[in-house]
Amino acid sequence: MSTSDTRTAPAPALPESRRRIHREAGLGVVLVVLVALFATLTPRFATGDTFAQIGTDLSIVLIVAVGQALVLFTRNIDVSVGSTVGLTAYLAASLTAAVPGLPLVLTVLVACLLGAALGAVNGALVATLKVPSIMVTLGTLYIFRGINSALAGSSQITAQNLPDSYSAIATGTVLGIPLMFLYALAVAGLAHLVIRHTFTGRAMLAVGSDPASAERTGIASKRLVFGAYTVTGLLCGLAGVLWGARYGTVDSSVATGFELVVLAAVVVGGVRITGGVGTVGGVVLGAAILSVISTGLALADVSPFWLQAIQGLVIILAITFDLVLRRRLESRGVST
Amino acid sequence: MTAQTTGRQSPTPVPAAVRRRLPSWFGTWEITLLALVVLAVALASATSPYFATGQNFSISATGALGLSLMVVPMAWLMVAGEIDLSVASTFALSATVFGLAVSGGLGTWPAIGLGVLTGAVAGLVNGLLVVDVGLPSLIVTIGTLGLYRGLSYVLLENRGISDLPPGLTTFAQENLPGTLVPYGFVAFVVVAVAAAVLLHRGALGRAVFAIGSNAQVARFSGLRVGAIKRGLFVFSGVVAAIAGIAYAGYISTVRASNGTGLELIVVGIVLIGGISMYGGKGSFVGVLLALLLVTVLTSWMTLGDAETAVQYMVTGLLMVGAVVVPALSRRLHMSRERRRSAGSVR
Amino acid sequence: MSTPVIELSGVAKRFGGVVAVRHVDLALFPGEVHALLGENGAGKSTLVNMLAGIHRPDAGAIIVDGAEVTIPNPRTSRALGISVVHQHPVTFPDLTVTENIMLAGPAPRRRTRLLDWGTARRHAREALARLDVHLDISAEVKHLSAADQQLLEIAKALDTGTRLLVLDEPTAALSTREVDRLMEIIARLKADGVSILFVGHRLNEVFALADRVSVSRDGATVVTGPAHEFTPESAVGHMVGRSVETAFPKAEVELGPARLEVRGLSRRGAYTDVSFTVRRGEILGLAGLVGAGRTEIARGLFGLEPADSGEIVLDGAAVSIGSPQQAMRHGVAYVPEDRHSEGVVLEHSIGFNLPLALLERRPRLGLLSPQADRALAGDYIDRLRIRTSGPDQLLGALSGGNQQKVVIAKWLATDPSVLILDDPTKGIDVGAKAEVHQLISGMAERGLTIILISNELEELLAVSDRVITFYRGAQGPEFDRRPFDAEQVLAAMTGQVSDVHV
Amino acid sequence: AAEPSGPPPPRPVRDCNLTMIPKNTDNPYFAAVRTGMVDAQRELGGDLSFVGPAAGDVTGQIQRIQSGRQRGSCVIGISAVDSSAVAPALDAARADGSRVISYDADVSDGSRGLFVNMATADELGRAQFEILARAMGNTGEFGIVSSQSTAEVTNGWIDVMIAQLDEAEYSGMRLVRTSYGDDDAKKSYDAAVALLRAHPNLRGIMAPTPIAMEASVKAATDLGVADRVVVTGLGNPGNQAELLKTGQVPAYVLWSPRDLGYLTYYAAAAYTAGEITGRAGETFAAGRLGRKTIGPGGEVVMGHPITFTQDNVDRYLHDFETTG
């Protein structure tokens, strides 16, 4: 939860002519290096199939990570995302199983609305009562999971209980590009537009950068925080549907511990946990890096007993590399 | 509170200054927690004849040892504005090294030493990455969470070691002879009291609060921000190692999976204890009360055969309620105050 | 004059048990510069915050164009034509200069409702050009110096539609050049009929500007009148409620041997080839404009950002100072320039903050005595007249000037032998400033070595034994007290001279 | 832990609290086990507490053991997540006068008086392996997607399968990798995808746990290799009958969880009533299952594995009911 702020002295203000690169450039390089590395390790890596798989694999994480990033921008956090995904996945799947003829669009809509409602609960508590978001969402993490467990009990909904069209939401492709990836890209693209090119988006970052200043400027912090949580919930709802569609089996434990995966993607993507800093592009790269690592290691057929250790190591190396690269560039007078 | 400070410079009447303040380590949040503990104990005693017994105390305290120990350094780290999510993995890795050493024929103490050293190194690596490389601790320790847990799997694969020294299992499982007080509980109380006093009364504790509130100010005040943070990560690793070894003694087994997921419970307790995720705030007394609360609730609900779903919902409602109810009452109080003062003027 | 733009009638505001504003009446007319004076903690910023829509008055009325209004939030305030420069910059450190300016006002949008970045950048450039400041508009604000942030704040407030411009100590972090520029702008706005409420502690500025003056004491306006009816002394008398000494004559001190010597100190991008000697009992002033590199030299001496090359000699022996701990071991102390980010921990009490710089000397595992902390705090609360409800008060609830006093006290408490003060009296009221000067002077008498950086030339010349000028990171001419020739010092600071050698 | 001072006095099951701890409650398999226990309880009486953690974890099991011990349960029965880790808690319960039995998944020897096993590991391993071998024509590469790497029962079966590979008949088969899905749908799916992609010549996946089987079938289908990759292993007809009927899985193995619960309850009743002590050769009446004999090591083997196919699966659905 620290940043390196304490170590870097304020740089002198300099004229406008300074060279500039995107903060995400370092991450981009990391991604390319990783891809190159795995491609040399395993010939099977550099194939269309692999990229399709990576694209599918990162999608659910990315969709939720975009939401989480919005919340983090405002100097809040949502650790209930795993439970929200789990609960909406269960509700969406059981709805589909119970009402066979239900149009899929409706299922997706219902799941998104349910998710948004759960997110709104978080948002209302955090925004209006100004209580620490970590406490609220840790609480709802348990509550939502408890509801899920109470509803699902020992039952499991499997692909056999669901229409084929349900699973097709996740497994379909367009021109060889996985549908899931397209959904995720659409979500990320929209989020990028809002964050980068609307007042609302910039104001969200402002709230996280300095909440007191936001108040003094008259930015409607409450509405923004509430909105960020609601959108996150909505995206969790979408992710819930996709989860069920992709993995086939839905029980009371769907997406347990998913919050850490999401946080990892977001933070690797350069979003600061204490708010005010980050881009949607970074989040996309963060999710992609993590997915490339896990897919690459899986293809390399690493022993399962080594998998976790190597994955942890590669994550650390990747973020260190990114940081060192950025420092290098900065010392050469390129600002990021 | 001294009278001299209020008199001369502020002719304005300041009743707030005269009112005695609650100490920083026992504020309204700690009172809330204490009330919740009392309520939970009362309900549990009323509904289960097995709750308010010496045996239950002994069993609960023994079972909570590993968790309780790990809460201590996590509280310190989070006050300093950092976090260590790798604790449960260090917990397993150190126990693994210890277990391998024991089964390799090393004596109990040297094996413990080796295990603790492992924890210290694991903590140091975290510290170096955070302080010297400058990476955020959250992501560093998510990485080492995987790395350390993974190393345990590399070392043990799917094997377990259950031939542990009897001295250790006795320490981790049994009570002081003739009492219902577990050995481990005594050890924990010593550690906890020392940690509490040092945090709230010690120079180091003060420094840690300053670092967590504003690391830049701390550095400008001549505090060794980096050294202290590094030290805290090592402390975290060492305690996680001790906890991991003790837990191995408790279940008489070392496995690579020992303590999986425990980090979130540890962090959860520290947060319930009122320590801010952003550092610089909170009280160790609150953390101890949170630990007590969680232990009491777990025991009560287990004795009542509550299903996991119910346990989750109770835990969650409690956490949300604990922050929401005081916030609501504060709001109510404030709006009433505002109305009153407005009324008195017009 | 015509009808007031804004009138405050009997407004009051309390925070819990603390009455910040008891009863203030104030009428602000178009085209006037109205100065509001008062001791630290007199309630000036609270008043400003009520105009800005941040605090709602508990009692009284705010009247705009003859009608009572409520200002529930900053947007309403702006809509009423009120622009505010707060005492502490209201910025978003992680966002760029352009974004900071954009977020303060109505943001330019395209028909698609998306932001129009081109226009936003143009607005930003224009706003800065109005003040004649040169900032990288795509730099993040956290990389700007305190002075630049303050300038940015002013630039943000200089909106067209402004009817009342409120400036709460806008010059605290500024040096002569920027202050002059601001004065020009104020004059121009005034000519355009804008009403200006100016809060400040530098009386010379105030009297150079103001048409009318109000003095507030203990949260109540005690007197209002045309500026020419006041003298600095009478104004201070009203502020304090008794007559006080506002200037202490610089004591003549017998200088001791050289204590600190700096030889050829350089740091890339900051300062080059800096050499000087300071003796025991001497007060050395460093003069320069904002950005001259004085702060960086001070940080170099304190081990925060060590110099790349050069030598630091203490009592004749070369030392290496690579960290603040090392500096402190050599008896060097540094009062930093930015109180919020470098000086004090806002969310903790005075009793917590005061002994902070002493901690490193305490045994790591030793215990602290809360009584001793409190006594220490109590002592300095008295000596520096810190207006507070007691040692347990949180720093964040203190007025700006009183926070600054805590920063100074924190370092005085370490009992240093070399004290570097970086703009120590910024935001401090006249009375307290005199006390700080007396304190510094007294320390010099006791043989301390003092390096003083100040943006207030008057202060620098009043207190220093010797002044070295800096211009853009290069050491310039040096002046001895005989007494100082302010004109020449100023010329050297602004890089216009190099021949006046002394 | 202290040894029990002597065998606790016999107590009729009617006056008893029985704490029966499954690995995890949110699991249709254990729900069916519970149904069987409730069947037996109707016949014998007694107070059944079927309690456990929602998701299998050692700490959760230990807490339930201790709660049973504090309540003075006359029997604590457990399907252990970890055979040695729960042993100290079981020992303490025994010292306090509870009788301890294990079912489904054993605990360390000496920490229980009786183990109710569904079938021997050897038979279960072979039964699963044979389906796979037959479907693969005894040749080709296959991989395993298991549950937790530390799940001892499953590991036991895998050992049996690996031993099978040494037989001449199966010399054409090769195990390329064992990976673990932790009984989690996503992890199992990812493990199966990894296996299929890293080994393009794979002909079969052995999934000795129902969640992994479901996930492997889905992975093979999604990757478009379902026609050449056989998936089989352990399945639960309760909610996986369709897998057989659609032909996605040729056959899979299990036993009757309902009978297992029923038998466990009967064994517990006989044990607490003092009819049996856990010595080999003792026999007891097990209601509709007839008389059962205790084998060596205090193990009661219920019967043989059942191989389910699309033809027979419907007949067994009764065994997987989860009502009550």
Ligand SMILES: Nc1ncnc2c1ncn2[C@@H]1O[C@H](COP(=O)(O)OP(=O)(O)OP(=O)(O)O)[C@@H](O)[C@H]1O
């Ligand atoms: N948020 C707050 N909570 C409690 N007390 C406050 C708060 N803000 C201000 N005060 C108190 O109100 C009084 C007036 O403060 P204010 O900031 O208005 O003073 P000021 O006149 O601006 O002083 P300065 O010249 O030092 O800036 C002070 O005693 C201060 O401690």
Ligand SMILES: Nc1ncnc2c1ncn2[C@@H]1O[C@H](COP(=O)(O)OP(=O)(O)OP(=O)(O)O)[C@@H](O)[C@H]1O
């Ligand atoms: N116009 C400029 N050209 C080159 N460098 C500059 C210019 N303006 C500022 N700088 C650099 O920016 C840095 C910031 O200066 P710093 O804050 O240390 O100066 P300062 O004299 O202490 O200012 P202040 O009076 O605000 O405290 C200086 O090192 C200076 O070299």
Ligand SMILES: [Mg+2]
């Ligand atoms: Mg003020």
Ligand SMILES: [Mg+2]
């Ligand atoms: Mg400066």
